Amino acid sequence: MLIGLIIIGGEAIMSYKGLNLRKEVKKVIHLVLHAIALILGIIGIYAAFKYHNESAIVNLYSLHSWLGIAVISLYGIQWLYGFVIFFYPGGSTGLRSESLPWHVLFGLFVYILAVANAAIGFLEKLTFLENSGLAKYGSEALLVNFTAVITILYGAFVIFSVASQGPAEDDYSYSAI
């Protein structure tokens, strides 16, 4: 779920803003990366349920699980809306331009929620381990906490990349030197 929703999902967001390619090419990269992120997220959730069921742990009681279901549902809705309106078959010009800022805002909301939920997941898992005897200041605990901090910083830079000015729109991707 970290590799999918956070890392590849973040690259999907940054690719649309940062790459200096034709709009149609960037759209394909954007939606394919998000599709990979979504599929990896779904596999991650499936694995969590499978682990719970095989270990006789109850499902869907924690905030992490609730937010995880919210993230994957909203991510899927956002992907479907983007595909239908901006890619194929594509909405009217008015609908596209009206809904683009909402696509960006809602997408950032879902991404931030995913990053926050990743941090919650790191803390939850580590708390379970520490309750089972893992040293609170041991190297494993520090590794988990620093991974969470780096995840948050990665998420912050993804957001900053969206807030920044991208390269000029260039529908032909050619410039004389």
Add this chain to the structure above:
Amino acid sequence: MLIGLIIIGGEAIMSYKGLNLRKEVKKVIHLVLHAIALILGIIGIYAAFKYHNESAIVNLYSLHSWLGIAVISLYGIQWLYGFVIFFYPGGSTGLRSESLPWHVLFGLFVYILAVANAAIGFLEKLTFLENSGLAKYGSEALLVNFTAVITILYGAFVIFSVASQGPAEDDYSYSAI
């Protein structure tokens, strides 16, 4: 810490964008509300250390505590920078206009981090209680989880209010009907 950093901090953010008052008045409201939020946050952190020390629980081992120290430090730096540059004595016009977008961006980053850390704190405390025998689907557990969900939704609406168009700048706060 919820009432201070999240609720009053959120109102401080929304007040600057949403109130239809003179800029100088809005600045005072903005910085006073943020000062209250900061002070309540510091009291909350003091209370956490006091509780830990009196209960013989070690300090600063969890992600929640690390992020909490980061949030309160960044919140303080952000408040001081805003006070010195935008209020008193005030920076040059160039510095103000150059750093205003960064003030907004950094402020939103710190606020989102505070909201995320509140959610982490809810989950951490509830996990401790559940490890001590609290029912995982009991009404107390649901209450904590729903409070966390509402906190996240409140934070999201604060961010949306900043992303939206505010009322027109009006330095004289008077308009004929």
